[in-house]
Structure formats: C-alpha cells, structure tokens
Amino acid sequence: MSNDVIRDIGEQGVLKRLQRFCPSDIVGDDAAIMPNPEPGQLLVVTTDVLVDGIHFSDRTTSAEDVGWRAVAANLSDLAAMGSSPLGITVGLSLPGDVAVSWVERLYQGMSECLQPYNTPIVGGDVCQSPVITVSITAFGQVLPQRVMRRSNAKVGDAIVVTGVHGGSRVGLELLLNPEFGKDLNEKERSRLIQAHQRPKPRLDILPQLWDSLASQSPIPLTAMDSSDGLADAIAQICRASGVGAVVERDAIPIPSVLPQLTSPEQVWDWVLYGGEDFELVLCLSEPLAQVFVEKFAAGSAIIGYITSGRSVCLRDSTGKYADELLTLSRGFQHF
Amino acid sequence: MSNDVIRDIGEQGVLKRLQRFCPSDIVGDDAAIMPNPEPGQLLVVTTDVLVDGIHFSDRTTSAEDVGWRAVAANLSDLAAMGSSPLGITVGLSLPGDVAVSWVERLYQGMSECLQPYNTPIVGGDVCQSPVITVSITAFGQVLPQRVMRRSNAKVGDAIVVTGVHGGSRVGLELLLNPEFGKDLNEKERSRLIQAHQRPKPRLDILPQLWDSLASQSPIPLTAMDSSDGLADAIAQICRASGVGAVVERDAIPIPSVLPQLTSPEQVWDWVLYGGEDFELVLCLSEPLAQVFVEKFAAGSAIIGYITSGRSVCLRDSTGKYADELLTLSRGFQHF
Numbered sequence: 208m209s210n211d212v213i214r215d216i217g218e219q220g221v222l223k224r225l226q227r228f229c230p231s232d233i234v235g236d237d238a239a240i241m242p243n244p245e246p247g248q249l250l251v252v253t254t255d256v257l258v259d260g261i262h263f264s265d266r267t268t269s270a271e272d273v274g275w276r277a278v279a280a281n282l283s284d285l286a287a288m289g290s291s292p293l294g295i296t297v298g299l300s301l302p303g304d305v306a307v308s309w310v311e312r313l314y315q316g317m318s319e320c321l322q323p324y325n326t327p328i329v330g331g332d333v334c335q336s337p338v339i340t341v342s343i344t345a346f347g348q349v350l351p352q353r354v355m356r357r358s359n360a361k362v363g364d365a366i367v368v369t370g371v372h373g374g375s376r377v378g379l380e381l382l383l384n385p386e387f388g389k390d391l392n393e394k395e396r397s398r399l400i401q402a403h404q405r406p407k408p409r410l411d412i413l414p415q416l417w418d419s420l421a422s423q424s425p426i427p428l429t430a431m432d433s434s435d436g437l438a439d440a441i442a443q444i445c446r447a448s449g450v451g452a453v454v455e456r457d458a459i460p461i462p463s464v465l466p467q468l469t470s471p472e473q474v475w476d477w478v479l480y481g482g483e484d485f486e487l488v489l490c491l492s493e494p495l496a497q498v499f500v501e502k503f504a505a506g507s508a509i510i511g512y513i514t515s516g517r518s519v520c521l522r523d524s525t526g527k528y529a530d531e532l533l534t535l536s537r538g539f540q541h542f
Numbered sequence: 543m544s545n546d547v548i549r550d551i552g553e554q555g556v557l558k559r560l561q562r563f564c565p566s567d568i569v570g571d572d573a574a575i576m577p578n579p580e581p582g583q584l585l586v587v588t589t590d591v592l593v594d595g596i597h598f599s600d601r602t603t604s605a606e607d608v609g610w611r612a613v614a615a616n617l618s619d620l621a622a623m624g625s626s627p628l629g630i631t632v633g634l635s636l637p638g639d640v641a642v643s644w645v646e647r648l649y650q651g652m653s654e655c656l657q658p659y660n661t662p663i664v665g666g667d668v669c670q671s672p673v674i675t676v677s678i679t680a681f682g683q684v685l686p687q688r689v690m691r692r693s694n695a696k697v698g699d700a701i702v703v704t705g706v707h708g709g710s711r712v713g714l715e716l717l718l719n720p721e722f723g724k725d726l727n728e729k730e731r732s733r734l735i736q737a738h739q740r741p742k743p744r745l746d747i748l749p750q751l752w753d754s755l756a757s758q759s760p761i762p763l764t765a766m767d768s769s770d771g772l773a774d775a776i777a778q779i780c781r782a783s784g785v786g787a788v789v790e791r792d793a794i795p796i797p798s799v800l801p802q803l804t805s806p807e808q809v810w811d812w813v814l815y816g817g818e819d820f821e822l823v824l825c826l827s828e829p830l831a832q833v834f835v836e837k838f839a840a841g842s843a844i845i846g847y848i849t850s851g852r853s854v855c856l857r858d859s860t861g862k863y864a865d866e867l868l869t870l871s872r873g874f875q876h877f
Contacts, residue, residue, distance in 0.1 A: 237618075258672075299591070331589050338672050342667075
C-alpha cells in the first residue's frame with residue numbers, strides 16, 4: 208500500500224480501488240441490482256451511521272475495526288428482526304487528507320465481517336466531508352412467521368440473553384487506560400479487546416431458535432439487540448409491548464474476570480449500560496426459553512420475566528444490592 | 543414550531559418528531575419490513591450522501607430543499623436504472639445546535655418529493671456529528687427486460703436527453719449572485735431557481751419509454767442520469783460500453799433565456815458540466831429514438847449518435863465553435 212491520500216487519487220480513483228470489494232457484475236451503474244428476497248420471504252432493511260470522534264477514535268479503533276463494527280451493528284439489527292442478510296450499501300464521506308490505505312482497510316474490515324454470511328457490498332457513494340462518516344444500509348430477508356419485534360412481549364414470558372454483557376465496555380477500557388486490568392493474562396485481555404473491536408452479530412442464534420420452535424405452533428416472537436445497552440433493550444421492549452419486567456441480577460451472564468477488575472458499581476454500570484455487546488434480548492414463553500437455553504444456545508441464559516405493570520425492576524436474590532429500576536435514559540443517547 | 547435545538551430534545555425526542563413522516567406500522571424496530579418487489583421484478587438499490595458545505599449551503603438551500611434534492615438524487619438514480627421506487631431510508635448525522643424545526647423541514651421536503659410516487663420513508667438513524675450529513679438509500683423494482691445500464695450502448699444508437707441542461711446551474715447563480723440575470727422576468731427567474739432547488743427525477747419518462755418500446759422485440763436499454771453533468775453522463779456511458787460519440791451542440795436543449803444571460807463560454811460550461819439537472823441520457827436505436835422523442839416525451843431530443851472509436855466529440859454544424867472533446871475529468875469530482 209502506498210502513502211497516497213484520498214485527494215491524490217480523487218473520487219474516480221477511490222471508486223476504482225473499492226471496486227475489488229464488490230461483485231463486478233453489480234457495481235458501476237446508477238444503482239445496483241440486488242439479490243431479491245426468496246419467494247415467501249419479506250424484505251428487511253436497516254441503516255446505521257458511524258461518525259469519527261463520536262462512534263470511534265483512532266486511539267482504540269483501527270480502520271479494519273471501524274469497518275467490522277459498522278457492518279456488525281447493521282447485521283445485529285437484521286438478526287434482531289429474525290432476518291438473514293442479503294447485501295449492504297456503504298455511504299462514505301471523508302476528508303481529502305485521509306490515507307487511501309485507511310479506506311482500503313475500512314473496506315477490508317467490512318468484508319471480513321460479511322464473509323461468513325456470503326453477503327456482498329452491492330454499492331454506495333463516496334464524497335468529501337470535514338469528518339469521516341460511514342453510513343451503512345443492510346438488507347435481509349425473513350419468513351413472515353419468523354419476524355421478531357420489540358412489541359410482542361407477553362406477561363409471563365422469560366427474558367433471554369444470548370451471551371455475556373459488559374465485555375465490549377471492558378475491552379474499551381483496556382484500550383483507553385494502560386493502568387487498567389494489568390493482572391489479566393494475555394488470553395483474557397485479548398478476548399475482552401476482541402469483544403470491543405470485533406463483536407459478532409448473533410445471526411448464528413437464529414437457526415437454533417427456529418429449531419427450538421419447531422414443535423411449537425407459531426407465535427409472534429420478541430427480540431431486540433443490546434447495541435445500546437442491556438438495560439436499554441429490556442426497557443425498549445417493555446415500552447413497545449406495554450409491559451414491565453423483573454430481572455435477576457445474578458442471572459445475567461458477565462465476563463468471569465470482570466468482578467475482580469473494578470468496583471461493583473462500575474461493573475454493573477458497564478454490564479447494564481455499557482452497550483455494543485451486540486447480543487440479542489429475546490422474550491420467549493417459559494417452556495420454549497428452557498429448551499432454547501438448555502439444548503440449543505450455549506452461553507445464553509434466562510435473566511428474568513415479563514410482568515404486568517410498566518416498571519423494569521432489577522432484583523438481587525442474594526440481598527447484596529437493593530432493588531433498582533432500569534430506565535431508557537441512562538443508556539447512550541446522542542446530543 | 544418552537545425554537546428548540548436538537549440537543550434540547552435528545553435522540554429519542556428527534557426520533558419521536560420524525561416518526562410522523564414514516565408509516566407507523568413500519569418504524570420502531572431494529573430494522574424495517576420493506577415493501578417487497580412484486581413477483582418477477584428485480585430489487586434495485588442506490589445510496590447518495592449529501593454533506594453541508596459541500597453539496598448544499600444555507601445561502602442557497604432551505605432545509606426543505608436539501609430534503610427534496612437528496613431524495614430527488616436517489617430517485618433519479620432509480621429512474622436511470624429503469625426502476626420505480628419502493629421506499630427509502632435516511633441516515634442523518636448532525637450537530638446538537640441544529641434547530642429541531644430545521645430537521646422537521648428537511649423531512650418535510652423529503653416527503654414532498656416522495657409524495658407523487660407514494661414512496662415511504664421506512665427507517666433510518668439519527669446521530670451526532672460536527673457536520674450535517676444526509677445519507678439516503680433508495681430501493682426500487684424493475685422488470686428484468688427493462689433494466690437500463692450504462693454499458694449497453696451500441697454503435698449507431700441515437701443519444702437522447704429527456705430535457706434541458708444548464709438550468710440547475712443557472713438557478714444556483716441567480717441565488718448566489720444578486721447582480722446576475724437582473725433583466726429576467728419573475729416567471730423565468732423562478733423557473734430557473736426551481737430547476738436548482740426542486741429538480742424532478744424523470745420517473746415520469748419510464749412509462750413513455752416502455753410505450754415506445756411496446757412494438758419492439760426486447761433489447762438491452764442504455765441510460766444514465768445527468769446528475770454529474772451532461773458531458774460526464776455521455777462520457778461514462780461511452781467508457782462503460784467501449785464506444786465513442788458525436789454530439790451536436792445545436793441539438794442540445796437549453797433554457798431559452800440562457801444565451802442572453804452570460805458569455806457563450808459560460809453557457810456551454812454550465813450546460814455540459816454544470817450538473818444536477820437530473821435528466822436522463824438514453825441511447826436508443828434510431829427508429830425507437832424517433833418514436834420516443836416525437837410521440838411520447840415532450841421536451842426530449844436526439845443530440846447525437848454512438849460511434850465506434852472511444853472519443854466523445856462535440857460538433858457544431860453552424861461552424862461557430864470548433865470541435866471539442868468531452869471528458870470525464872471536467873465534471874464535478876470530489877477531493
């Protein structure tokens with residue numbers, strides 16, 4: 208890779224460099240012909256925007272990681288709808304003094320995240336801006352009976368998480384603060400940093416969920432991803448469904464090394480409000496939840512139940528903590 | 543409308559205000575269920591990014607016009623593929639001190655441009671940024687035999703434009719320069735300013751084109767929109783198709799008042815390289831082009847022919863101008 212910056216090669220030059228990341232039969236026109244949803248499947252679409260200095264920073268995120276995370280955020284939204292990906296478009300705006308290699312590494316990271324799902328970058332736009340902004344739109348497909356919505360939770364449903372929370376926020380702290388977590392061994396450290404830099408969208412969970420459901424009559428499914436924090440996801444589901452929840456603190460899976468790294472207050476703040484773990488929060492009938500957690504989805508757990516009323520209460524059966532109400536407002540909010 | 547800025551109402555507040563511009567059954571989840579393409583139709587997708595200070599400015603563009611133009615650019619790309627719109631998503635990043643009313647007026651302008659096509663805003667993302675950036679992704683559908691590509695032009699094809707070029711650039715000049723065009727009457731002035739502020743995507747042309755084609759056996763169609771300039775569109779088509787072109791200067795439709803407003807050099811620079819007229823440039827067999835221009839598409843014209851070789855030559859049958867080669871590089875290029 209050379210030391211060229213974007214200004215040296217211009218718009219046409221950038222587009223030419225980026226074409227190798229896209230299927231050659233798709234790009235090069237005013238618009239792209241996309242893979243159609245298969246017969247009987249619904250088309251699903253989601254958009255996420257990442258801004259330099261707001262969502263990522265050179266201190267903690269390489270170009271590859273920015274690309275990976277931008278794609279992961281979108282694929283996670285598709286997973287939360289129960290859908291599998293068909294393709295993405297990329298709207299990229301950036302200053303002329305950005306290195307060409309940075310942009311190529313950005314696309315490299317996007318491609319790596321897309322690769323396991325055979326999902327193409329089908330098009331996009333590149334333009335000038337004072338600040339690097341990556342806007343990704345992802346398309347997926349889902350069978351109508353498998354659509355998952357935030358608004359379908361029912362009183363008595365078990366609340367299931369598909370993995371640990373807090374890992375991404377701890378990984379970020381390890382990158383920001385050299386004094387933090389000095390006693391961690393290399394494997395633990397790198398696992399937590401990976402959780403921040405290379406989060407995996409939980410598309411792998413969907414076939415397992417459908418297997419758990421196979422013997423059931425179809426019911427409307429409930430899910431949201433935890434990109435804005437676990438507490439936010441539960442609170443959003445409850446608001447959209449007009450219900451409340453009780454969550455058991457002890458039941459929430461967290462990284463095993465987390466309690467020894469910082470104060471209990473910090474631990475729970477990161478677990479509940481840290482965000483960007485990109486797990487799914489599902490509400491399932493109790494028997495279905497048991498089957499799903501025990502037989503199919505290793506690492507997942509039932510963390511609570513949907514209740515009537517509207518409050519989301521975090522309980523502690525060990526008596527160490529007082530009951531706490533979870534709210535939307537403590538999660539990450541722009542502006 | 544109040545004097546609130548975005549920071550006063552926060553991310554959730556913005557999303558709430560913008561929901562009235564979106565169908566209520568579609569928004570509010572991690573992703574949106576889109577209208578599927580109809581059976582037999584292909585899915586088409588395009589993305590355009592507009593950045594404050596690069597693509598628009600407060601001096602010449604109201605919030606409504608920014609919204610209108612952002613949507614028009616995307617719908618124009620869909621039209622150039624031969625496709626009709628199904629929906630759009632909006633990725634919006636903006637500073638916290640932007641007025642809430644500005645954002646509402648942006649969405650108002652987008653809705654106005656979408657309204658004739660019954661096309662919904664199906665979702666999006668709002669986040670913080672130092673600079674206003676509007677990233678729109680539009681979806682459309684097209685029957686396989688109606689797909690128009692840049693790469694299908696054949697030697698002997700007639701080059702057709704669907705309307706006048708230069709109007710948008712003149713309109714911009716009227717807005718920027720109070721001394722310019724002082725002798726224009728109000729109707730002429732406002733028509734040119736409209737050409738800049740409210741360009742119409744030429745989706746209306748498609749049914750007329752298909753009518754012209756009705757008696758023909760299906761052939762691959764060629765089109766590109768002239769958003770980056772008329773010269774750029776012709777040159778891009780020629781490059782993608784591996785052909786050349788001869789264009790007759792006299793045959794290019796321009797705003798009738800344009801020659802009296804400025805120097806001939808300026809006139810032709812604006813007509814050929816001004817951009818943002820959002821007309822379509824089509825390459826059609828001679829007989830088809832004749833039928834299309836005479837019977838169906840008022841305001842359209844045959845401006846030249848596709849040739850073997852690779853150069854794009856602008857000719858002048860009146861002998862007033864020397865022959866000129868049209869190139870990609872003089873059109874608007876980012877960076």
